[in-house]
Amino acid sequence: MSEATDISALQARLQAAQAELALVRAEFGTFSSRISHDLRGILHNIDGFAVVLEEQLAGQASERQRHYLGRISAGTRRGDSILGDLAALSAAVVAEVELVPVDVKRLVEQAIHDLASAYAGRDVQWELAGAPWPRPMADPALLRLAVDQLLANAVKFTRGREPALIRVEVTAHEERWSLAVADNGVGFDSAYAARLFSPFERLHDATEFEGNGIGLALVRTLVQRQGGEVSAQAPAAGGAIFGLTLRPAGAVSRARRTENADHHPAPPAEACGRKLRVLLVDDEAMVRMTVKLMLEREGHQVLAPADGAAALQLLVSADCAPIDLLVTDWLMPQVGGAEVIRTARQFLPGVRVMVMTGQRPDLHGQHDLSAPVDHVLAKPVRLGELRRALAAVMR
Numbered sequence: 601m602s603e604a605t606d607i608s609a610l611q612a613r614l615q616a617a618q619a620e621l622a623l624v625r626a627e628f629g630t631f632s633s634r635i636s637h638d639l640r641g642i643l644h645n646i647d648g649f650a651v652v653l654e655e656q657l658a659g660q661a662s663e664r665q666r667h668y669l670g671r672i673s674a675g676t677r678r679g680d681s682i683l684g685d686l687a688a689l690s691a692a693v694v695a696e697v698e699l700v701p702v703d704v705k706r707l708v709e710q711a712i713h714d715l716a717s718a719y720a721g722r723d724v725q726w727e728l729a730g731a732p733w734p735r736p737m738a739d740p741a742l743l744r745l746a747v748d749q750l751l752a753n754a755v756k757f758t759r760g761r762e763p764a765l766i767r768v769e770v771t772a773h774e775e776r777w778s779l780a781v782a783d784n785g786v787g788f789d790s791a792y793a794a795r796l797f798s799p800f801e802r803l804h805d806a807t808e809f810e811g812n813g814i815g816l817a818l819v820r821t822l823v824q825r826q827g828g829e830v831s832a833q834a835p836a837a838g839g840a841i842f843g844l845t846l847r848p849a850g851a852v853s854r855a856r857r858t859e860n861a862d863h864h865p866a867p868p869a870e871a872c873g874r875k876l877r878v879l880l881v882d883d884e885a886m887v888r889m890t891v892k893l894m895l896e897r898e899g900h901q902v903l904a905p906a907d908g909a910a911a912l913q914l915l916v917s918a919d920c921a922p923i924d925l926l927v928t929d930w931l932m933p934q935v936g937g938a939e940v941i942r943t944a945r946q947f948l949p950g951v952r953v954m955v956m957t958g959q960r961p962d963l964h965g966q967h968d969l970s971a972p973v974d975h976v977l978a979k980p981v982r983l984g985e986l987r988r989a990l991a992a993v994m995r
Contacts (some may be wrong), residue, residue: 640683644933647676685814696982697739697825705733708768711747719755723763730770736777739826741893746822749815750781750842757785780843790834876900881928883907891981908935915943923948930957952993
């Protein structure tokens with residue numbers, strides 16, 4: 601057997617293994633999404649019954665009964681929060697990676713702007729350092745989510761500092777580029793630095809700082825999916841420095857593109873014929889941000905309310921501009937996709953509708969909608985599938 605034949609055989613085996621890995625990841629994403637939705641639905645029901653029981657008892661409930669009902673509600677909310685974080689982490693594991701040049705400074709500035717409401721009323725001083733800022737090869741959606749987590753972490757753990765000082769610094773080298781977020785917050789014991797990126801690891805009491813210990817684990821997953829690594833430092837002067845390092849595209853870019861290759865090539869971004877105004881609705885922040893960045897990458901304008909209730913408020917507002925396409929999750933607490941779709945069709949005649957779901961791939965004709973949905977998009981959403989769906993819906 602010739603050397604060329606050996607190489608061809610190895611390449612074929614590698615492609616088969618990569619295709620199998622992509623299938624396993626997709627199945628894992630669907631499974632974890634279904635589990636999250638089902639369990640969160642059960643918790644919402646339990647909490648709802650607890651609220652009804654409390655209202656029925658009214659002033660007749662004993663102190664112990666009120667205590668138990670309060671514990672039930674607090675426990676269901678805690679469980680719902682943990683499941684939401686786990687769903688975000690599993691989504692990061694299966695997220696499609698597409699490496700393109702990224703304007704890191706613009707990405708960081710947008711992340712700081714979007715975070716403003718989280719520190720309203722506080723004196724938070726930002727410093728951006730690094731000259732010149734690089735345009736590395738990275739996945740813009742995954743990188744943005746990682747940066748969001750690092751900045752939100754800095755804002756949270758500087759609570760009580762006046763002023764809170766947060767420095768974002770980027771350094772570029774021939775072999776790699778790094779982004780570090782330093783703050784003057786409460787810091788941590790450097791002996792536990794390695795544990796910080798593991799799920800559910802917390803070094804501070806939950807009564808002092810909210811959260812489930814998923815944020816930094818999510819950062820590590822998002823960065824590792826792009827071939828990078830993370831770090832944590834506890835300076836002697838106090839505070840904390842969290843960083844991420846990514847290497848040039850090179851082999852990483854080729855490996856990721858091969859790993860995520862589809863049997864059917866996606867149409868170009870212009871396939872739908874025009875740029876759209878999209879209303880994107882999903883109660884899971886990870887899914888919402890990822891799909892929003894995918895749509896914006898294709899040149900579309902995206903409005904992304906946090907959940908179904910916020911979407912309804914937007915749809916019924918007098919100043920709601922025309923929407924070309926509604927992209928909505930199906931199962932959401934309080935206000936689900938069906939109600940969002942009915943309201944959208946009432947106020948926006950002719951709007952096209954795309955449903956995202958990890959639970960019901962056969963929505964067509966199965967539910968009491970005023971008209972069939974135009975397309976069902978399976979979670980986890982992949983860029984190639986999204987492009988093809990846009991082309992099919994808007995042609």
